[in-house]
Amino acid sequence: MIKKVLCMSALVSSIAVASKGEFIGSGKGYNGEIKVKVSGENNQIKEIEVIKHEESGFTRRAMKKISDEIITTQSLDVDNIAGATYTSEGLKEAVAKAIASSGIILNKVAVKNKMTSEYKDIDTDVVVVGGGGAGLAAAIAAKENGARVILLEKMPMVGGNTNYATGGINAADTSVQKKLGIEDSAELYYNDTMKGGKNLNDVSLVKKLTQESKYAIDWLISKGTDLTEVS
Ligand SMILES: Cc1cc2nc3c(=O)[nH]c(=O)nc-3n(C[C@H](O)[C@H](O)[C@H](O)COP(=O)(O)OP(=O)(O)OC[C@H]3O[C@@H](n4cnc5c(N)ncnc54)[C@H](O)[C@@H]3O)c2cc1C
Incomplete structure (x- = not known):
């Protein structure tokens, strides 16, 4: 009987020892391999670091969010x-492979933090519905002008379609063009846009777009956006 107890305790301690350390695993993301380093201790995952991936744009934020969860x-x-979806699956596959031989045993079902079902009233000046480029810009601008702002986004991450926009942003007569010696004007941009829309465009909107686009560029740059490449 005593022998049996000793054996069990030896087994338990060997799991505890094995589960402390760093474990590497990889999975298949959308663009290629996702490789992670998982740090574990006391039979728990303490940290997940993505050490290699080829995922693009906002899906990198998805990896952080999934890791945190x-x-x-x-x-x-x-x-x-x-x-x-593919990035999320790839990351989970990588973590599963990393801990496969680590001794860490995860919960089969996620034990989520208790969600509160209490609602309370919150005072605010502005509510922005939708956290794509337009909503984020509106929320930031309102906040900068002293308003209290609540931004509501229905998806698990902000960004909307703006997350997928990678081609560039149209603007004319910008400070970036000036620095590069490129001559351009709001008028050229206007004519080009009207032509592209077979002259069916809303003239007042196109005027607003083409005349004020340069300010949008400066504003985005002031927020840290890299728009130095002009094509
Ligand atoms: C693949 C792709 C490539 C593109 N490339 C370019 C490009 O290179 N250059 C360019 O200028 N444009 C590009 N575009 C277009 C550009 O992305 C869109 O015009 C722009 O992102 C629209 O911004 P938005 O904020 O109006 O909408 P969105 O970015 O779509 O944001 C709307 C947000 O509102 C949220 N929402 C909707 N309903 C609710 C609700 N009831 N409650 C809470 N939240 C809600 C949505 O989930 C979303 O996050 C591209 C678009 C795509 C899809």
Whole structure:
């Protein structure tokens, strides 16, 4: 009897020892391999670091969000991020492979933090519905002008279609063009846009777009956007 107890305790301690350390695993993302380093201790995942990936744009944020949720819930039973399904799956696969021989045993079902079902009234000056480029810009501008702002986004991550826009942003007569010695004007941009729209465009909107686009560029740059490449 005594022998049996000793054996069990030896087994338990060997798991505890094995589960402390750093473990590497990889999975298949949307663009290629996702490789992670998982740090574990006391039979728990403490940290997940993506050490290699080829995912693009906002899906990188998805990896961070999924990683955080795996750590919080100590489970791989976490929802994929809409719009980044393959990335989410690839990351979870990588973590699963990393811990496969680590001794860490995750929860089969995510133990989520208790959600509160209490509602309370919040005072605000502005409510922005939708956290794409337009909503984010509106919310930031309102906040900069002293308003209290609540931004509501229905998806698990902000960004909307703006997350997928990678080609560039049209603007004329910008400070960036000036620096590069490129001659351009709001008028050229206006004519080009009207032509592109077979002259069916809303003239007042096109005027607003073409005359004020340069200010949008400066504003985006002031927020840290890299728009130095002109094509
Ligand atoms: C693949 C792709 C490539 C593109 N490339 C370019 C490009 O290179 N250059 C360019 O200028 N444009 C490009 N575009 C177009 C550009 O992305 C869009 O014109 C722009 O992002 C629209 O911004 P938005 O904020 O109006 O809408 P969105 O970015 O779509 O944001 C709307 C947000 O509102 C949220 N929402 C909707 N309903 C609700 C609700 N009831 N409650 C809470 N939230 C809600 C949505 O989830 C979303 O996050 C591209 C678009 C795509 C799809």
